[in-house]
Amino acid sequence: MSATAVFGSTGLVGSQILSTLLSTPKNTTTIQTISRRAPSSSGAKLQATIEPDTSLWASKLAALSPAPSTVFSALGTTRQAAGGIANQWKIDHDLNVELAKAAKRQVGTRTFVFISSAGSSGVIANRLPYTQMKQGVEKAIEDLGFEQSIILRPGLILGDREVPHQGGPLLIGVVRALGRWIGQGAQDRWGQEADVIARAAVHAARIAEEGKAPAKHWVLECADIVRLGRNEPTIIGPATGPEPPYPYRMEGKVISGFGRGSKELGIPTANLPVDESVSWISDIPSGVYFGWASLALPSSHPDFLGHQFELYPMVMSIGYNPFYKNTVRSAEVHVLQKFKADFYGCQMRLLITGFIREEKDYNGLEALIADIEFDCEVARRSLQRVGWAPNEKVEGGKLDYGWLLRRLDEEEEQEGEKKA
Numbered sequence: 001m002s003a004t005a006v007f008g009s010t011g012l013v014g015s016q017i018l019s020t021l022l023s024t025p026k027n028t029t030t031i032q033t034i035s036r037r038a039p040s041s042s043g044a045k046l047q048a049t050i051e052p053d054t055s056l057w058a059s060k061l062a063a064l065s066p067a068p069s070t071v072f073s074a075l076g077t078t079r080q081a082a083g084g085i086a087n088q089w090k091i092d093h094d095l096n097v098e099l100a101k102a103a104k105r106q107v108g109t110r111t112f113v114f115i116s117s118a119g120s121s122g123v124i125a126n127r128l129p130y131t132q133m134k135q136g137v138e139k140a141i142e143d144l145g146f147e148q149s150i151i152l153r154p155g156l157i158l159g160d161r162e163v164p165h166q167g168g169p170l171l172i173g174v175v176r177a178l179g180r181w182i183g184q185g186a187q188d189r190w191g192q193e194a195d196v197i198a199r200a201a202v203h204a205a206r207i208a209e210e211g212k213a214p215a216k217h218w219v220l221e222c223a224d225i226v227r228l229g230r231n232e233p234t235i236i237g238p239a240t241g242p243e244p245p246y247p248y249r250m251e252g253k254v255i256s257g258f259g260r261g262s263k264e265l266g267i268p269t270a271n272l273p274v275d276e277s278v279s280w281i282s283d284i285p286s287g288v289y290f291g292w293a294s295l296a297l298p299s300s301h302p303d304f305l306g307h308q309f310e311l312y313p314m315v316m317s318i319g320y321n322p323f324y325k326n327t328v329r330s331a332e333v334h335v336l337q338k339f340k341a342d343f344y345g346c347q348m349r350l351l352i353t354g355f356i357r358e359e360k361d362y363n364g365l366e367a368l369i370a371d372i373e374f375d376c377e378v379a380r381r382s383l384q385r386v387g388w389a390p391n392e393k394v395e396g397g398k399l400d401y402g403w404l405l406r407r408l409d410e411e412e413e414q415e416g417e418k419k420a
């Protein structure tokens with residue numbers, strides 16, 4: 001991320017966004033804040049503007065140098081602190097909208113990230129002033145047409161506020177107890193820790209900057225926030241390379257699946273027949289795996305590169321796709337490369353080098369897409385290390401990939417020799 005501005009930098013989530021940005025050196029060049037009082041973090045990259053008069057914030061934002069290409073707003077107050085809903089509206093709604101407008105129209109900000117709230121859509125939400133306020137800001141941001149807008153909708157924000165909400169500590173206690181008694185999953189559905197939300201916001205902005213956001217207006221619900229924000233591994237296994245029982249090998253001709261991958265998800269997948277007689281495939285857990293694919297494209301294919309097998313990094317799902325409730329176990333490969341045409345019927349070999357996560361069910365397509373994008377990132381990062389890469393792809397790569405590129409006629413010869 002280049003120059004970045006943060007609003008709400010003295011609040012619970014905003015202060016964590018600021019410290020996350022400051023502690024991740026490659027993230028930003030300059031981090032600017034505009035706030036009523038000084039933020040508690042400090043750092044060489046921080047340019048803090050203290051301005052008690054919030055009506056001047058939009059013009060101060062417009063005057064920032066360098067102009068921030070990413071703006072985070074975690075700006076919000078409580079009804080109690082503001083002295084009533086009308087005053088809260090002026091900050092939570094009006095000021096946020098004013099800042100978003102200034103960012104888009106005067107600064108030319110590319111990415112606007114807004115910390116909203118769970119339940120800001122739906123029938124009940126439409127009637128509650130608090131969610132109407134958040135909805136209004138979300139809509140204004142979407143209408144402004146940023147190149148990228150990111151909305152986070154956390155549940156109850158867990159963390160210690162300087163000035164607690166009325167009843168807040170009690171509610172937070174209940175949600176944390178859910179985590180202890182029922183499990184982390186139960187807690188995650190109702191509330192998220194402020195630092196997790198902050199890390200999710202920064203992570204989402206980085207994914208967007210790399211051009212990998214699943215939508216131009218990307219809405220992250222509680223589950224996405226937890227995944228992006230918690231320290232789920234973004235790289236798998238040791239630097240030295242895959243560990244036993246990996247790598248697994250799989251081979252077959254690409255067959256068609258239900259076709260939803262390309263159409264609904266925008267993530268094309270190539271299916272391979274699952275031969276349950278191969279012992280490892282029936283024994284391994286369903287889930288998301290990654291590794292290398294080699295593909296024998298015909299010479300007539302627009303992506304044919306002149307030799308029989310070509311290597312590509314891949315991410316794949318083995319299982320029943322609970323989101324689509326498949327009844328048959330499938331193996332679906334997403335090759336991390338854009339192809340100009342499909343390749344049904346082509347021979348594909350897979351060297352599966354590791355496991356990323358279990359397969360999950362989702363409330364909506366967007367969450368599934370966000371998770372797959374995240375899987376792709378994990379796979380890419382993991383495979384870039386020399387211990388995991390063939391030297392065809394990464395200089396000094398140490399992975400034994402001979403089998404992936406072996407010509408089909410060589411293979412037939414070997415089979416023949418074995419039989420003889």
Ligand SMILES: Cc1cc2nc3c(=O)[nH]c(=O)nc-3n(C[C@H](O)[C@H](O)[C@H](O)COP(=O)(O)O)c2cc1C
Nearest residue numbers: 257258259260261315317321322323324334359360
């Ligand atoms: C990397 C990756 C991860 C996936 N994770 C899940 C998952 O957690 N849950 C799920 O229901 N489907 C998951 N899928 C499967 C998609 O739902 C699947 O690609 C989609 O059903 C399209 O299949 P189709 O082309 O056969 O219609 C994943 C697919 C890939 C490539």
